Amino acid sequence: xxxxxxxxxxxxxxxxxxxxxxxxxxxxxxxxxxxxxxxxxxxxxxxxxxxxxxxxxxxxxxxxxxxxxxxxxxxxxxxxxxxxxxxxxxxxxxxxxxxxxxxxxxxxxxxxxxxxxxxxxxxxxxxxxxxxxxxxxxxxxxxxxxxxxxxxxx
Numbered sequence: 001x002x003x004x005x006x007x008x009x010x011x012x013x014x015x016x017x018x019x020x021x022x023x024x025x026x027x028x029x030x031x032x033x034x035x036x037x038x039x040x041x042x043x044x045x046x047x048x049x050x051x052x053x054x055x056x057x058x059x060x061x062x063x064x065x066x067x068x069x070x071x072x073x074x075x076x077x078x079x080x081x082x083x084x085x086x087x088x089x090x091x092x093x094x095x096x097x098x099x100x101x102x103x104x105x106x107x108x109x110x111x112x113x114x115x116x117x118x119x120x121x122x123x124x125x126x127x128x129x130x131x132x133x134x135x136x137x138x139x140x141x142x143x144x145x146x147x148x149x150x151x152x153x154x
Contacts, residue, residue, distance in 0.1 A: 004078050005042055011071075012040045014064040029059035036060070044081050053081040 001009070015025070022040075026033040038046055039060070047053055054072050061071035076082040 007074060007078055008040055008042045011060060011064065011066070014066055015040075015060075018065055020064055025060060025063045028063060029056070031056050031059065044079060047081050049081045053079070057082060 015022075022033050022036045025031065026036055035047060035056070038044060039056075044053075047056075054076065057075045058068040058072050061068045072082065
């Protein structure tokens with residue numbers, strides 16, 4: 001038995017041991033039942049690749065009582081559908097072809113958002129400035145109208 005067959009056989013045995021039906025897993029994780037049957041028959045031609053394949057294996061493993069992370073790692077090693085190595089390969093290729101850029105920007109981007117010190121920037125009054133001024137005026141006028149203890153104005 002090759003490693004791929006051993007992997008799917010182990011998944012199926014765990015599911016059967018705990019008497020979990022494919023319909024239960026399909027309903028719980030929103031995976032088509034025929035895709036789960038294909039997994040257990042080691043026929044993954046209709047399976048998605050990458051993230052979805054890993055997510056479905058993680059869900060299946062969690063449902064049957066296996067460690068989801070270890071099961072996903074094993075799936076990624078055995079099946080191209082879950083292969084995570086593509087991202088690393090792309091990074092390696094990029095490192096091989098990378099060369100220092102000869103382009104130099106003429107604008108210093110750090111200072112671009114802040115006004116220069118020598119520029120006069122007119123500050124706009126805030127929307128509440130007239131209200132603040134009116135409140136100060138009212139307070140000043142109210143302070144001028146002091147009330148004497150007998151109720152008379154002074």
